[in-house]
Amino acid sequence: MIAEARDGAQTLLKCLEAGGIEYMFGYSGGAALPIFDALETAGTKIKFVLARHEQGATHMADGYARATGKPAAVLVTSGPGAGNTITGIMTAHMDSIPMIVITGQQVTWMLGKDAFQEADIFGITMPVVKHSYLVKDTDDIPRIAKEAIHIATSGRPGPVLIDMPKNISQGPCNAPLDMPMDLPGYHPEIANVFNQEDVIAIADALNRSQRPLILAGHGAMLAHAGPELKFLAETCQIPVTSTLLGKGIFPESHELSLGMLGMHGTAYANKAVCEADLIMSIGSRFDDRIIGQADKFGRNATIVHIDIDPSEIGKMIRPDLQAIGDAKVILAELNKHVTRLQTQSWLATLNGYKKRFPLGYKKQGGLKMQHVLDVLDTLTKSKAVITTDVGQHQMWAAQFCKTEAPWDWISSGGAGTMGFGFPAAIGAQFGRPGEPVIAVVGDGGFQMTLFELSTAVIHKLPLKILVLNNHYLGMVRQWQELFFDNRKSGVDLEGNPDFVKVAEAYGAKGFQIKRPADIEKILTRALEYNEGPCLINCEVLQEDNVFPMIPAGAALEDMIIEKPKYRMEKPIGST
Amino acid sequence: MKNRTIVTTDTPVPMEIKPPEQPLHTLSVLVNNQPGVLARIAQVFARRGFNIESLVVSPANDGRFSRMTIGARGDAENLDQIKAQCGKLIDVIHCSDHTEDDVVSKELALVKVAVGPDRRAEALQIGEHFGCKTLDLTPDSLILMVTGDTGKLDAMISMMQDFGLIELVRTGKVVMTRGEGLT
Numbered sequence: 001m002i003a004e005a006r007d008g009a010q011t012l013l014k015c016l017e018a019g020g021i022e023y024m025f026g027y028s029g030g031a032a033l034p035i036f037d038a039l040e041t042a043g044t045k046i047k048f049v050l051a052r053h054e055q056g057a058t059h060m061a062d063g064y065a066r067a068t069g070k071p072a073a074v075l076v077t078s079g080p081g082a083g084n085t086i087t088g089i090m091t092a093h094m095d096s097i098p099m100i101v102i103t104g105q106q107v108t109w110m111l112g113k114d115a116f117q118e119a120d121i122f123g124i125t126m127p128v129v130k131h132s133y134l135v136k137d138t139d140d141i142p143r144i145a146k147e148a149i150h151i152a153t154s155g156r157p158g159p160v161l162i163d164m165p166k167n168i169s170q171g172p173c174n175a176p177l178d179m180p181m182d183l184p185g186y187h188p189e190i191a192n193v194f195n196q197e198d199v200i201a202i203a204d205a206l207n208r209s210q211r212p213l214i215l216a217g218h219g220a221m222l223a224h225a226g227p228e229l230k231f232l233a234e235t236c237q238i239p240v241t242s243t244l245l246g247k248g249i250f251p252e253s254h255e256l257s258l259g260m261l262g263m264h265g266t267a268y269a270n271k272a273v274c275e276a277d278l279i280m281s282i283g284s285r286f287d288d289r290i291i292g293q294a295d296k297f298g299r300n301a302t303i304v305h306i307d308i309d310p311s312e313i314g315k316m317i318r319p320d321l322q323a324i325g326d327a328k329v330i331l332a333e334l335n336k337h338v339t340r341l342q343t344q345s346w347l348a349t350l351n352g353y354k355k356r357f358p359l360g361y362k363k364q365g366g367l368k369m370q371h372v373l374d375v376l377d378t379l380t381k382s383k384a385v386i387t388t389d390v391g392q393h394q395m396w397a398a399q400f401c402k403t404e405a406p407w408d409w410i411s412s413g414g415a416g417t418m419g420f421g422f423p424a425a426i427g428a429q430f431g432r433p434g435e436p437v438i439a440v441v442g443d444g445g446f447q448m449t450l451f452e453l454s455t456a457v458i459h460k461l462p463l464k465i466l467v468l469n470n471h472y473l474g475m476v477r478q479w480q481e482l483f484f485d486n487r488k489s490g491v492d493l494e495g496n497p498d499f500v501k502v503a504e505a506y507g508a509k510g511f512q513i514k515r516p517a518d519i520e521k522i523l524t525r526a527l528e529y530n531e532g533p534c535l536i537n538c539e540v541l542q543e544d545n546v547f548p549m550i551p552a553g554a555a556l557e558d559m560i561i562e563k564p565k566y567r568m569e570k571p572i573g574s575t
Numbered sequence: 576m577k578n579r580t581i582v583t584t585d586t587p588v589p590m591e592i593k594p595p596e597q598p599l600h601t602l603s604v605l606v607n608n609q610p611g612v613l614a615r616i617a618q619v620f621a622r623r624g625f626n627i628e629s630l631v632v633s634p635a636n637d638g639r640f641s642r643m644t645i646g647a648r649g650d651a652e653n654l655d656q657i658k659a660q661c662g663k664l665i666d667v668i669h670c671s672d673h674t675e676d677d678v679v680s681k682e683l684a685l686v687k688v689a690v691g692p693d694r695r696a697e698a699l700q701i702g703e704h705f706g707c708k709t710l711d712l713t714p715d716s717l718i719l720m721v722t723g724d725t726g727k728l729d730a731m732i733s734m735m736q737d738f739g740l741i742e743l744v745r746t747g748k749v750v751m752t753r754g755e756g757l758t
Contacts, residue, residue: 122611126611126618130665132611151665184639184640185607185669186665310659310662311659311662313659314656
């Protein structure tokens with residue numbers, strides 16, 4: 001029965017591979033040496049990608065998961081290597097992204113003695129993981145690897161960390177590769193068991209409503225509930241708005257789509273929320289950037305909350321009706337009890353809003369981010385995988401790059417992590433080779449992780465990096481203009497490098513867009529360039545503002561469509 | 576010494592402590608008996624602004640699990656959120672709120688009183704009234720052990736204030752559901 005001798009590290013890789021892990025992004029180091037050696041000796045099919053910074057590695061694994069729905073692993077060393085993963089783990093945790101993070105660690109007998117590159121990463125990461133392990137016995141590895149993948153990918157997904165002391169990874173493992181899990185407190189399978197009465201009550205409320213609205217969130221995507229959602233919307237004739245992370249779960253070109261709602265959502269989506277008599281959230285957590293002032297959100301509406309995570313029910317908004325479970329399963333049942341609703345006049349009202357308050361921009365007066373993104377959307381026919389960083393470009397990309405299919409929109413929502421977009425695009429491109437992947441980034445965020453150009457160039461990834469360069473931290477500058485008497489503080493990115501030369505220095509292709517007239521021509525050339533990564537630097541207007549906008553903490557009805565003439569109060573909400 | 580209230584063990588007690596603004600809840604949490612679990616639970620409470628007032632952790636009858644009995648103050652809505660967040664932890668088997676359940680509830684306190692020969696008899700008499708055991712006796716102090724529900728302990732302690740408390744150690748509450756049902 002005993003197979004050939006193997007150590008803990010080899011066992012770990014074999015178990016991760018058996019669990020479906022195909023890619024591992026990481027950065028080597030002393031305490032992880034046995035695991036890196038096992039990549040050479042274990043005969044694993046797992047493909048390792050060397051990043052240039054551990055944060056980049058985590059965002060790559062994140063982008064891979066968001067583009068494919070499958071988890072990837074991260075492998076780093078102890079101490080600073082592990083510490084550098086925190087932002088990436090937090091980003092994944094906030095957005096419910098499955099990820100397995102393996103950290104090297106000091107030998108067990110040195111733990112707690114402040115040994116070289118020892119960090120209590122198990123303790124440090126506790127608030128930002130779904131679960132974590134510090135392995136103390138080599139024979140536990142098969143069970144832990146299996147549990148980690150199960151936990152990361154089931155129920156509400158999330159990152160799981162496995163801290164591997166060096167003596168554990170290089171010690172002999174005698175346990176079989178397939179061991180049973182031991183998780184008495186974890187029962188994600190109950191997500192498929194829902195309360196029938198809850199669903200009937202929701203169907204009744206829906207069938208009585210005259211102005212219903214579906215709010216589709218990331219949970220609907222994670223549950224692969226797109227077909228059920230489309231059936232529900234079309235059968236009942238209900239308009240659909242989505243959260244930032246829900247983009248793509250319902251095609252945005254669909255006549256029932258209202259696009260994204262919230263702080264920088266479309267005016268018609270936010271007006272729909274204000275006027276609806278029933279708001280049905282499917283897998284959204286009523287994030288503060290969606291609801292604004294909580295006690296005014298949907299005051300006149302029946303609020304329905306469908307979520308897999310019971311702790312989301314009533315966390316922000318206390319719903320009138322609820323159903324806890326997997327969105328796909330619940331919608332499939334709900335669809336049996338609904339009928340076509342008389343929503344013609346409601347849809348006509350919303351279509352009126354679409355005509356009155358369209359997303360727009362002026363093509364004159366300099367190069368605008370909106371214009372670049374609008375043309376990009378046209379040229380890609382809304383069929384590219386778009387990743388973004390965080391800031392003005394992200395909101396404009398959300399507005400102007402229509403997302404037609406699930407898993408095509410990749411953006412750091414909850415955490416709002418700058419530096420995410422480019423490495424996430426690398427992960428996405430690994431996951432979906434042959435498909436167009438475009439990283440839409442600002443000049444600020446891009447500089448936080450641009451060193452991953454090496455990674456992209458080495459692997460000849462044909463991704464496009466669209467740098468919307470306004471030489472400012474634009475969103476913060478916008479807030480300073482609107483709420484702080486235009487006092488610019490800490491937002492001027494003077495000293496930006498020549499991004500085209502940076503790209504070329506790394507061996508990537510560089511393009512430049514300086515005038516509106518260049519947009520289509522240059523973007524077409526960039527999209528056709530597939531020999532490796534290319535960067536398109538767009539010298540856009542320095543000072544421009546994203547509208548519509550709901551000041552943080554304000555009610556949705558207080559949305560502003562353009563810059564007001566009067567001086568605005570500082571917002572109550574944080575960001 | 577004037578206006579002293581007569582306190583017995585079976586009458587409700589006027590507490591010296593100011594009435595709390597938020598109700599005290601008792602959570603019983605069954606968890607995996609593993610390192611780090613207490614830290615995970617404590618983090619949920621800290622993050623939601625709940626102050627843990629008492630905490631008892633010990634192995635359950637099945638040694639793979641531990642039982643935590645947590646006393647905490649906060650509004651009911653927030654408590655629901657904490658229960659849900661605790662329940663989400665992989666290491667938590669189940670988590671229940673026993674504020675209004677039909678439970679028996681006990682606590683133990685060690686009370687070190689500054690009392691010399693002149694008032695020792697008086698202190699011991701009060702102690703006897705509360706069913707205390709005397710664990711230690713020196714010329715200038717004594718240690719009493721009292722068990723019972725929280726109100727009884729509060730009453731006993733408030734009576735001992737009069738002699739001068741040197742030190743006080745309370746275990747925190749443990750609860751168990753009455754009848755056959757599980758806690």
